[in-house]
Amino acid sequence: MVEHFADRLAALVEQRRSRVVLGLDPDPAALWPVALAGDPGAGDPAQRAADAVARHCAAAIDAAGEACVAVKLQLACFERLGAAGWRALAEVRASAADAGLLAIADGKRGDVPVTASAYAQALVGCTPTPFGPVAGLGADAITANPLLGRDSLDPLIDAAAATGAGVFLLVSTSNPGAADLQDLDAGGAALHERVAALADAAGAQQTGQCGLSMVGAVAGATRPERLARLRELMPRAIFLMPGVGAQGGDPAALGPAFAPHPAAGLITASRSIVGAGGEGHGDPAARAAAAAEDLRAVTWNL
């Protein structure tokens, strides 16, 4: 019997009194000194960079993980290092599990049904081959792009549900350009409200014992004024909220996200934890630990 994603998350939120997600977007040009110190000094640049990225992420998890409930792994940052990067991604995913953290694979995938099934195998399932099954990343949750419609999401949602994982659909993203399409009027409601309705419908039959669904929504913290409306449209969805810190979102404005349940909102922070205080000002691990704990405390009491 697989435990439901929302129930796993809810237990962790309660236990850690936290709804902070540690965003890991490792840039090989801005790694912590400890990650560089482990370099052997020779070898394939991609492999050395990927190993350094894995050390950097492990150190960030060590430093800040205790104040968090999950890590968000930015797949692009691993993909750019090719096969070595993909191996580092699996290592970081294991480091997160060792620290008791859920792992959200942030790849924003979205494709036609047959391809969506392949992404599901890559991220939450496994792939049958003539040589035996090949396990995927084993993510606890993924992000997905809904532009291709419901039939493109069902394979991801079904595969995630089968393994106790979650799917966060992009409803209202945190970048300024999001307005170009997401805020268009689509027959009396903004497009992001249409997507919210789609997310709610897709997740309605997928709730855990805590009442929350395994189909959640990405809702940028940069537009807090719309959270109440999104909550109305998606009463069961867990909101994954990027955009605090470096992107300017104010954690204090995120209250409506948490109305249905203490685990109904997750606040992701990347640069404002891992890069807290800027470069060259003391120990980045100590600064990351303090920044994560600050964010935990501020957002726990909303």
Added chain:
Amino acid sequence: MVEHFADRLAALVEQRRSRVVLGLDPDPAALWPVALAGDPGAGDPAQRAADAVARHCAAAIDAAGEACVAVKLQLACFERLGAAGWRALAEVRASAADAGLLAIADGKRGDVPVTASAYAQALVGCTPTPFGPVAGLGADAITANPLLGRDSLDPLIDAAAATGAGVFLLVSTSNPGAADLQDLDAGGAALHERVAALADAAGAQQTGQCGLSMVGAVAGATRPERLARLRELMPRAIFLMPGVGAQGGDPAALGPAFAPHPAAGLITASRSIVGAGGEGHGDPAARAAAAAEDLRAVTWNL
């Protein structure tokens, strides 16, 4: 001086009298016998499956490549084999180049600007690291999801333009569920028409000597009745058209795509070439070669 994507494509289309793209969506459970025959009989399942996938794709390129101008690499099908799959992807990309084919990395990526830059490094650029630059996949073109708006696309477009690559934005996809959001009325025009306008604007300053832009559009062959209108909205865009063959699209209905230029439309076919005739009926390579040549001839004369 980097040669423009559209000019590179136009020369190849003229030389090969073809606008067929060989879709490579390798399923480890449905590989050609020649791919399985090369298996060493022992070892890590992921590595064996990835090696078999690379042999399968190389054989498909050998068989059908001559009738085509490009391959379309379905990234999901490689990602599901992890690091070994990513290595196979790079090998297949090299096989395509050896056969004189352009490589379209079909990942449908789309993310906030800083992450879009990382995807650009992964697919068309390279990543600076303290150990030296790490080259990305080196794709000749990529597909991208426009839901996050113009600022999420510019890093991909700029990086592609700098290396003579192209970007195909998802305008009207080939799956039935596409209608859920893409066909919503968005202030007097369907959402896919809004995306078409965005694609046209993004590519207006990015045309080659042939007059076509390096910003193209994915326009499913399953909805040929809308191609004339999309062509009106995007007079300079190269249309990448999936959906013929297995998905039911009729090549004869695609005429409007080619109106501005012989290279203004590309027809992608995956299962209908690589799996032509079904399993267990003679040599798949001979059937693939015949199916690709048929499609080339039919679509060249439109």
